[in-house]
Amino acid sequence: MNALLEIDDLHVRFRSRAGSEPVRAVDGASFRIEPGEIVGLVGESGSGKSVTARSIVRLEEPGEIVDGNIRFDGRELTTADDRTLRRLRGRELATVFQDPSTSLNPVYTVGEQIAEALRVRSDPDRQPFFRELILGASSRLRSRALRSDVLDLMETVGIPRPAERIDDYPHQFSGGMRQRVMLAIALARRPSVLIADEPTTALDTTTQAAILERLAALNEEREMSVLLISHDLDVVAELCDRLVVMYDGTVVERGPVDDLRSNPAHPYTKALLGCLPRRSKPGTRLPTIDGSPSDGSRPQNGCAFADRCSFAREDCYSTAQPTVSVGEDHTVACGVPDARESTLEGAAANPNPEPESTSEATGTATTADTALAVDGGADARTGERVRRDDDPTAGTPIVELEAVEKSFRGSDALLDRLFGTDERVPAVDGVSLALRPGETVGLVGESGCGKSTLARLIAGLEEPTVGAVRLRGTAVGGVDARTDDQRAEIGVVFQHPGTSLDPKRTVGESIAEPLIEAGWAATRREDRVAELLSLVDLPLEYADRFPRQLSGGQRQRVAIARALALEPSVLVLDEPTAALDVSTQATILNLLADLRDELGLACLFVSHDLDVVRHVADRVAVMYLGRLVEVGRTERTLSNPTHPYTATLLASLPGDRDDPVPTAVADRDALAGDPPSPTDPPAGCAFHPRCPVATEECRRREPPLESVGDGTLGPRSRCLYAPEWIEAGADPPSDVDASDPGPDDE
Amino acid sequence: MIRALLARLGSLAAVMATVSFVTFGFVSLTPGDPAHTILREQRQSPPSEREVAAFRAEHGFDEPFVVRYFSWLGDAVRGDLGTSYYQSEPVTSLLVEHLPNTLELALAATAVALVVAVPLGVVSAVHHETWIDRTGQIAALVGVSMPNFWLGYLLILVCSLRLGVTPVSGAGTLSHLVLPAITLGTGMAAVITRLVRTSMLEVLEAEYVTAARSKGVRERLVVYKHALRNALVPVVTIVGLQFGFVLNGAVVVEVVFQRPGLGTLLVDAIFARDYPIVQGVVLVTAFAFVVTNQLVDLAYVALDPRIERGGGGDDRR
Incomplete structure (x- = not known):
């Protein structure tokens, strides 16, 4: 064997507080990387994949390698001295970390x-x-x-x-x-191995696509091996030669990427693939993985996944699982033939019908005995949700935005304010949008496009500079200017439940906070907290826990419960699943869909992930540089976009697609550059510098957001060539770009 | 840039105006009549009503407060802080005479504090929770708790009287400066050591420090190049604030070592109710404090490029 890098039976522990068992972060991981190969290391957070990666460059602190070997080019790294390690880090093993906002000095x-x-x-x-x-x-x-x-x-x-x-x-x-x-x-460092630890998780899909593309190109040019770590199997799958799936510190499956994706053998791998929104039909329930990810603290005999596995047998809990070969170079640590051979759908539908039925039961129970104020829009809870494909202009909107503009001060200097010489940076620019009961509108766009500001405007956390936010027809200002009833109408859920919950308050206190503000009596509050916990499928005893004792998904449930405390009719969700693992994301998306249907909520779902939006939203609004560039029904817009920006966003999605995106913009590097600065937007159409099909006309004229095609029912787009996009369907407007010297920004 | 500088100067002027008003006001509110005190001292017997009235008229005490304040302020802006009641010398020249000694002491004390505290804090943080760290922590605690007049006398006892290596008192040469600077710097060093340690501990956990290690950078450079500069930002704030306390501490230390300086000048003036001097010293101290903190702001810019540079809509996350 001439592996370049070989990890053999690696065990890493974290010393925890005195007295308790050390946490077993990595518990016998083995895999290898050949020269010039890209290997993907996949697993949920807490699976030990990052610790494994850091152990390779011996930066496992505060962990401790207690057993196993790491060999690079024949040299043993677990016992290497500082000097050798410096040489290796400086010349051979380079690392890229997850969050570029903290990893640069x-x-x-x-x-x-x-x-x-x-x-x-x-x-x-x-x-x-x-x-x-x-x-x-x-x-x-x-x-x-x-x-x-x-x-x-x-x-x-x-x-x-x-x-x-x-x-x-x-x-x-x-x-x-x-x-x-x-x-x-x-x-x-001209490294021979590049270790990339979730290099794109903190980034937009467009940026992600560009970075991954770049990695693949570099691998090709430099014959550099890459270890690519991710929690999202599809993201790495495209690039990798081989995949290694980790669960709870052990490798549960590894094999060549195509074989592993088409024939996943371990139930965990199947579950990971199954819970991706892009693999499910929009509006349906996503398959989930029951239970919560293991925290690696309990001693184990047998399979770590058994607790969450629907195929688990008696002996799965007690004996170590054999490593079975299921294909060429494809092995799996699972001794149950049924489990190995079941299909993805089979794995999702198998035994364990329990979660579906329990949530159904709690669902009806809560609706019945809490008698939540629900006004229309609650479709029957069938397996597949009835999507609101009817006339989008029907029904009275709960929330309306009327040509809303919001700009921020560029500088804080006193003199600038006195002389009025400060620059205003527009964040939201002339946005009109309506939200109706029972409807979910997905708001998509890259970071910095103003989508979060728009969400904050609706929630009243910002006040519009120009224009109005209307709630049931009445113009409302910021939170302070709203009446109690108006405040109760809108619930907000933020991206990071870790920071949006007060760490010093118990879950119960956090949920009760809006109730106290609204002046509820103590006994009534207690009952309501109990109702809310059951509404988000959390056990009642969680009321006394603190946020740090909860997993990310559970914290987000608490945040949702708090948002629902005052029976709002509108829920504003700002990237509610962006900070979560794909498996947790699936359960949260299911929960949100249930709540929306039970309570008839209108939702504004802000996300940069088009796959998630496709799954949950009835309508999509696409935002670029503070403006809406396209609005339309989800299926239509995301399969037949009428704006090149939407098309480019679609092209940047990872994974193989059943329905390849219509794309004039197959060149993913189109969005490689940054969006232009909002202080100095380009003349004409704001998107033209990055648009692959821009013409001279686009540089001069900025088209308004206009209906395209079939009247009021059709999409609205801000592209000059929108009608051609409609006609061409999957094809780009053909007569453009001949005279175009090319965008001047990449 | 020019506009930013103007804004700085504007706020500086506002602060100084407030300080001068408060100083003048408080001194005027202090119980005890300088006319009585000073005249009695001069004549060795209680003064007559007429003498008191004449003294008041001479020094403008019979004017209303606001008029006195503005005439004092007008003079102060032109560099005239009045005349000492006692020594009949312009306050400004007294200040010019005494200020350099105090400034010299304050700067030397700060230098001593930094030279000791920064390396000690870094070493404590790097050797977190070892005997090195604990020893450093205890030393810092002792340094903070020790009253500086006591430390001063202790140093005089050992260094001057026993060993005879430094003069007991006075000012002028470097050897005169050593003991007062150590006395005054110790308390400050203790505070800064603890701060550097805490700040370093936090920064050493940062991802960019791990990233620097992963580049193969030597540990010593990881600590002093990558971590320390980030850790110094909060430290600079405290050094700036401490500089003000050093000026205060100088009062005591100057008395202990009998160094002529603002401290001794102030103490004498307070006992004699020589208001113009008190006002002058307080004003100069406040001015030094404000200027120091402006310098601190400039130090931020040098240490942390995120402050004042780039700005605007450049930072998209």
């Missing part, structure tokens, strides 16, 4: 940070102390030779106009560009 220019990697590479043993300190203190990279090397690297990873950006600081870059800088730092 904020006080040094990106040029210096890339150059540092180059200097370390050229001489890992020396690194003169004072020279390095002095070089760091300079705000400009001086050495000319180094400068040109750094510029080359920045160019390689696709940073536009590197010469202008080399002396900028990390905070002056967007998330995607920062991750490219991280990639440049990694490449500076």
Whole structure:
């Protein structure tokens, strides 16, 4: 065997507080990486995949490698000394971390940070102390030779106009560009293995696509091996040669990517694939994985997944599972033939009908005995939800936005305010949108497009600069200006339940907070908290727990319960599942769908994930640079977009598609650059610099948001060529782009 | 840039105006009549009503408060802080005479504090929860708790009287400066050590520190290049604030070491109710405090590029 990197029976533990069992983060993981190969390491959070990756470069602190071997090119790393490790990190094993907003040092220019990697590479043993300190203190990279090397690297990873950006600081870059800088730092070492730990999880889908593309290209050009870690199987699948699936610190399945995806053998792999929204029919319930991910603290004999596995037999709990070969180079740690051979659908539908029926029961029970005020829109709870495909203009809207504009101050200086010379940065620009009872509107767009601001405007957390937000026909201001009844109408759920819940309050206190504000009596509050907990499928005893004792998904349930406390008719959800694992996401999306149907809620679902939006939304509104560029019914808009921006967003989605996206814009690098700055929007159509089919006309004229095709029922689009998009269906307008010298921004 | 500077100066002027008003007001509100006190001292017997009235007229005490304040302020802006009741010398020249000594002491004390505290704090943080860390922590606790007049006398006892390496009192040479600077710097060093330690502990957990290690950067550089600069931002704030306390501490230390300086000038003036001097010293101290904190703001910009540079809509996350 000539593996470049080999991990053999690795055990990593975390010492926990005195007295308790150490946490077993990695519990016997083994896999290998061949030269030039891309291996995907997949699993939920807590599966030990990140710890494994960090152990390879021996940055497992505060963990501790207690057993097993890590061999790189024949050298043993678990016992290597500091000097050897420095050499390996500086020249052979490069790492890219998950969140580029925290992994770059904020006080040094990106040029210096890339150059540092180059200097370390050229001489890992020396690194003169004072020279390095002095070089760091300079705000400009001086050495000319180094400068040109750094510029080359920045160019390689696709940073536009590197010469202008080399002396900028990390905070002056967007998330995607920062991750490219991280990639440049990694490449500076000309590594033989690149370890990328969730490199795109913190990024938009468009940016994700561009970064992954870049990784694949680099792998090809440089014959560099890549270990790509992700919680989303489909994201890595496209790129990888082989996949390794981890659960609770052990490898449960590994094999070549195609074989593993078409014939997943381990029930956990099947469950992971099944719970992806893009694999389910929109509006249906997503298959979920029962139970919560293991936290690795309990001692185990037998299969770690048995608790959550619908095929589990007696002996699964007591004896270690054999590793079975199910194909060429494809092995699985599961001893139950039925489980291995069942299909994806079979795995999802198998035994365990329990969750469906219990939630059904609690569902009806709560509706019956809490008598929640529900006004229309509650469709019968069938397996498949009746989507509101009827006339979108029918029904009285609960919330209406009328040409809403919101801009923020560019600077805080007193003099600027006195003289009125401050720049206003527009975040939302002339948006009109209506939300009707029982309807879910998905609001999509890249980071910084203003979608969160729009959500905050509806919730009253911001007040519009121009225009009006109407609630049941009455213009409402910010939260302070709203009446109690108006405040009760709208519930809000934020992205990070970890930070939106007060860590010092119990779950019960957090949920009761809006009730106290509304002046409910203590006994009534207690009853309501109990109702709400059962509504979000949490046991009653959770009322006394603190947020830190809950998993991410459970915290988000609490946040949803709090949002529902005052029986709102509108729910504003700002990226409610973006911070969650795919398996947890599935359960939360199911819960939201149930609640919406039971309570007849109108939902604004803000997300950058088109697959999620496709699954939950009746209508989609696509936002770009503060403006809506396309609004329409979900199925229509996401299969026949009438704006090139929507088409580009669709093209950037990961995974194989049954219905490939109509695309003139197959070139995913189209969105590689950043969106233009909102302080200085481009003339004409705001999207033209990044639009693959822009014409001269697009540079001059900004089209309004107009209905396309069949009158009021049809989509509305802000593209000059919208009618052609409609006619062409899957094909792009053909007569454009011949005369176009090409967008000037990448 | 120019606009930012103007804004700075504007706020500086506003702060100084407030300080001057408060200073002047408080001194005027202090019980005890300087006319009586000073005249009695001069004549060694209670003064007559007429003498008191004449003294008041001479020093403008019979004017209304607001008139006195503005005439004092007008003079102060032109650099005239009045005349000492006692020594009949302009306050400004007294200040000019005494200020350099105090400034020298304050700067030396701050330097001593930083030289000791920053490395000690870093080492404590790096060797978190080992005997090194605990020893450092205890030393810092002792440093904070020790009254500086006591430490001053202790140092005089050991260094000057026993060992005879430094002069007991006075000012002028570097050897005169050593003991007062150590005395005054110790308390400050203790506070800064603890702060550097806490701040470093936090920064060492940051992802970019791990990222630096993953680049193969030497541990010493990871600590001093990547972590320390980030950890110093909160430290600079405290150093700025502490500088004000150092000026206060100088009062005691100058008395202990009998150094001529603002401290000794102030103490004498308070006992003698020599208001113009008290006002002058307080004003100068406040001015120094405000200027220091402006410098601190500039230090932020040097340490952390996220402040004041870039700004605007550049930061898209």
